[in-house]
Amino acid sequence: DAGITQSPRYKITETGRQVTLMCHQTWSHSYMFWYRQDLGHGLRLIYYSAAADITDKGEVPDGYVVSRSKTENFPLTLESATRSQTSVYFCASSLKVDGANVLTFGAGSRLTVL
Amino acid sequence: GQNIDQPTEMTATEGAIVQINCTYQTSGFNGLFWYQQHAGEAPTFLSYNVLDGLEEKGRFSSFLSRSKGYSYLLLKELQMKDSASYLCASVDSNYQLIWGAGTKLIIKP
Numbered sequence: 001d002a003g004i005t006q007s008p009r010y011k012i013t014e015t016g017r018q019v020t021l022m023c024h025q026t027w028s029h030s031y032m033f034w035y036r037q038d039l040g041h042g043l044r045l046i047y048y049s050a051a052a053d054i055t056d057k058g059e060v061p062d063g064y065v066v067s068r069s070k071t072e073n074f075p076l077t078l079e080s081a082t083r084s085q086t087s088v089y090f091c092a093s094s095l096k097v098d099g100a101n102v103l104t105f106g107a108g109s110r111l112t113v114l
Numbered sequence: 115g116q117n118i119d120q121p122t123e124m125t126a127t128e129g130a131i132v133q134i135n136c137t138y139q140t141s142g143f144n145g146l147f148w149y150q151q152h153a154g155e156a157p158t159f160l161s162y163n164v165l166d167g168l169e170e171k172g173r174f175s176s177f178l179s180r181s182k183g184y185s186y187l188l189l190k191e192l193q194m195k196d197s198a199s200y201l202c203a204s205v206d207s208n209y210q211l212i213w214g215a216g217t218k219l220i221i222k223p
Contacts, residue, residue: 042118042201042213043157058210090156098162100145101209105156 003027006091006106014114019078021109023091031094032074033103034058034066036087043090049074081113116140118214120202125220126192134187134200134217142207148176148187149201151216157201160187189219197221 045058
């Protein structure tokens with residue numbers, strides 16, 4: 001299916017474990033993003049990527065690692081999960097619409113760290 | 115610092131009109147977005163304003179005043195399906211999005 005897909009949709013893990021959230025887009029958009037969404041906060045940017053092999057930190061990168069070996073994939077890894085990383089994670093890609101760089105989001109990955 | 119303010123929650127009646135306000139303070143300004151997010155779902159794009167004035171799209175309109183650092187989203191002829199959170203996001207000088215915490219809109223019959 002065309003679009004942006006995230007997996008897994010739901011994940012429960014334990015403190016200290018490594019977790020990888022997958023993101024795949026079929027549009028060949030250059031820019032991709034990872035956000036986390038927590039109650040009482042706006043979406044917060046973790047990492048973004050302008051193209052394959054180009055990644056950059058966002059507002060809250062600590063504890064996360066990303067890679068982008070192929071344009072269509074942008075996985076997010078929590079190397080050693082902490083309870084504070086319990087959140088809903090959204091992957092997005094950017095499309096130009098009437099001059100604006102509009103984000104299209106995946107369905108989200110809800111992560112619980114026990 | 116950079117800051118986006120919008121009300122936490124609003125309630126309106128089906129068929130009525132509601133205005134959701136957003137004030138922003140960002141380093142530079144390159145436009146303002148409104149997104150809609152239904153509970154448990156991803157945000158979806160509603161509107162983008164970069165010039166002052168009102169942009170109308172069907173039942174939804176968005177207004178921007180750059181001099182006042184202010185925007186609003188106007189929803190007319192409210193329907194139950196409009197119950198959602200509405201996210202305001204400003205584009206700063208680095209073309210990064212700064213997001214508000216969202217306004218949860220509750221529609222009552």
